[in-house]
Amino acid sequence: MIIGIGGMSRSGKTTMAHQIAAHFEKGSVSVLSLDDYAFPEKEIPMINDMIDWEHPESIDFDRFYLDVYDSSKEYGLVLAEGFLIYLHEPLRKLFDKKICVTISREEFERRRKEQYTEPQWYLDHIWESYHRYQGRYEAECDLVFDASGTVDMVPIAIGMILEYMEE
Template sequence: MKEDGNTKAEGEETIMGDILVIGIAGGSGSGKTTLTNQIAAQLQESVTVIKHDDYYKPHDEMTYEERCRLNYDHPNAFDTELMIEHLKLLRQGKTVECPVYDYTIHNRSKDTAIINPGQVIIVEGILIFENKELCDLMDIRIFVDTDADLRIIRRIQRDVMERARSLDSVISQYLHTVKPMHEQFVEPSKKNANIIVPEGGYNQVAMEMIRNHILNHLGK
């Protein structure tokens, strides 16, 4: 990877001051992806998005059936250290090679994605506010707060229609891991947010406020 021209002491991080890092967290099905996509669509090339889901740990050593039984809603399911490393590089204006997760096989894809730094970097995920080091890299932390009944309905629709899951498997996963992990880790992490947005991308008033703040940062 090509290094930039900045000179720094060993271990010292050089951060480009004009890059704004926004964390968007919330429970599964809360609407955080909708909020992220709306911001990205409106600001286009100014925005870079990295998703915590792409940093699920690989489990090539397991069978598909074994991977199906893993708890994907616990902090230990993620390679958060790699995400932190990549976010630091992006904040320095450097390109990273991000893993790509394949939900249909419950494992990382063999593909990777080249992520270039934008003036705004959005970090999205259910547990991104649970890790203090990751939190400290964000300038703004937004928690999308949505009723649990609505979240499970959205999750069922998404996983069955987009991720080729059966209805029974989605409900079982929700009851055994998603719900208890939300209560143990996701909900408590809300205290680390600067802004709490009900309904995520469906909240147009909040969306407009966030958009205006970003545009102000970009000088537009």
């Protein structure tokens, strides 16, 4: 079973993937992060003298696709997570279930500022890039939730996965 977990930067996708994985038997789950498939910095498009990590051309989707596919042959559950994860159509078609983690603009900026020092225009760019490239796929997701609040959606996601595995 292959689950896609997509959503805005700093929304909790990676944390969710690892929390879900911890629920299952050790060695039965593979977690793959799209961040690990970025091209070398010199190959990534630039915007206003900064590396544009939010651009689709920054990611080696073909290599990620192959690793997700190969992992599905070895593991009972593959959790693939990332900012632009639903943009690549062949990858999107691999997913048995799709989860989308949304976040408010205010919470996104608060979380980014906790970890990074970035100009406001770059925060605006990240927000706009998500909505340009990824946001349109939210309607295709089996589970969409807002991570701005305190509701823990991991148990709901685990329930969805277990139900699907039993079918």
